[in-house]
Amino acid sequence: MNATFLSLAAYYAVFYGFLGCWMPYFGLIFKGDGFSDAQIALLAGVVPAARAALTGSWGRLADRLADPIHQSIFAGVASLLCFVPLLWLRGFEAVFACFALFAVFHVGSLPAVEVRALAPAASGRPLAYGKVRLFGSLGFVACVILLGQLGEAWLRTGLIPVCLVLLLLGLPPLLALRSGNRAPPTARPSVVGFITRRPRVLAFLLAGTCMQASHAAYYAYYSLYVRELGYSDAVVGLLWALGVLAEIWLFIRVDRWLRRVGLFRALLLSFGAASLRWACLAGLEHAVWLCALQLLHALSFGAFHVASVKAARRIFPETLQVSGQSAYQAAGFGLGAILGQLINTVWVGSLGYRGMFLVCSVLAAVGLLVVMPVRKILQQSVPSLAE
Numbered sequence: 001m002n003a004t005f006l007s008l009a010a011y012y013a014v015f016y017g018f019l020g021c022w023m024p025y026f027g028l029i030f031k032g033d034g035f036s037d038a039q040i041a042l043l044a045g046v047v048p049a050a051r052a053a054l055t056g057s058w059g060r061l062a063d064r065l066a067d068p069i070h071q072s073i074f075a076g077v078a079s080l081l082c083f084v085p086l087l088w089l090r091g092f093e094a095v096f097a098c099f100a101l102f103a104v105f106h107v108g109s110l111p112a113v114e115v116r117a118l119a120p121a122a123s124g125r126p127l128a129y130g131k132v133r134l135f136g137s138l139g140f141v142a143c144v145i146l147l148g149q150l151g152e153a154w155l156r157t158g159l160i161p162v163c164l165v166l167l168l169l170g171l172p173p174l175l176a177l178r179s180g181n182r183a184p185p186t187a188r189p190s191v192v193g194f195i196t197r198r199p200r201v202l203a204f205l206l207a208g209t210c211m212q213a214s215h216a217a218y219y220a221y222y223s224l225y226v227r228e229l230g231y232s233d234a235v236v237g238l239l240w241a242l243g244v245l246a247e248i249w250l251f252i253r254v255d256r257w258l259r260r261v262g263l264f265r266a267l268l269l270s271f272g273a274a275s276l277r278w279a280c281l282a283g284l285e286h287a288v289w290l291c292a293l294q295l296l297h298a299l300s301f302g303a304f305h306v307a308s309v310k311a312a313r314r315i316f317p318e319t320l321q322v323s324g325q326s327a328y329q330a331a332g333f334g335l336g337a338i339l340g341q342l343i344n345t346v347w348v349g350s351l352g353y354r355g356m357f358l359v360c361s362v363l364a365a366v367g368l369l370v371v372m373p374v375r376k377i378l379q380q381s382v383p384s385l386a387e
Helices: 003-032 037-044 046-062 069-087 092-106 111-118 129-148 152-169 171-176 191-196 199-214 216-228 233-261 263-281 287-295 297-315 318-370 374-378
Strands: none
Touching (some): 037 092, 069 092, 069 111, 216 233
């Protein structure tokens, strides 16, 4: 393992470790402060909204720099400073404003790191992205498990300090990733123009929106659904762990697998697996089937994500690499997450959990159709801005 691999692995571990601390437990501490469910839902929507609205701007800024990692460092420092006031803020309006400001900078830190992880190393060969990215999954699940053992009373006082430590630990790997090898671009390309002039690129991004929207009901209601089927909380936890283990196994094997099947086939398999997963989840109740369906998380999330970041690397020209990763993040984890939350809010009351999973199956199937035109651009070389 070289220094770049270790720095990337450390960054992914703490970046997703922060999410593993924050996402499952922030509602508990703010519920204890008297926040309503609607207020907590608004806080949950802040990061997806910021990702949809602002990630593209961060990407355009990074592509203008000699070393895009400097923008990640700035975003990392700024997000750390913006998170600090949460130690003492208590009212909803103040917490919301503080967290929204944090989100503005937080969403700008990852895309340039993704580009660095996909770029050729000094040897001329790219790093094994999957084996680097799996440290993010390990960091996420480790933080979920460790904090889950500490109890709600500890979390109410200790969650935000732990999150601050993780945000701080993300800075040394970013500093180690700095490089002065890339000359700043003389032109000022427009990623919006690049996308809008190429319908197949737009189809790639819209397919990502469909995929992430199809996962929204899973993230929101899977635990409740499994409990409704009569299973214990222990079984719920084991099923979630099984999905993460499948994801980790995929990240270990994915680079070699992608060389065999190709990016386009991997995307097709991912959408097909997601549609099958959600449709079967709506109708199959036995524990064996629930376990089998969790294994499909390796394809519906893991394979899709790796194939997508590699596809963005191939689709966008060198001067728009960070903007390309930012566009993928904004379309999927931003717009897709918001769309999924809106669908959940509007329909879960009338359709129930089973109905929502059927809707998710349809969304994944739509994504499968939308992604079909992408085959041609994935078979081409990286385009130039003049095309």
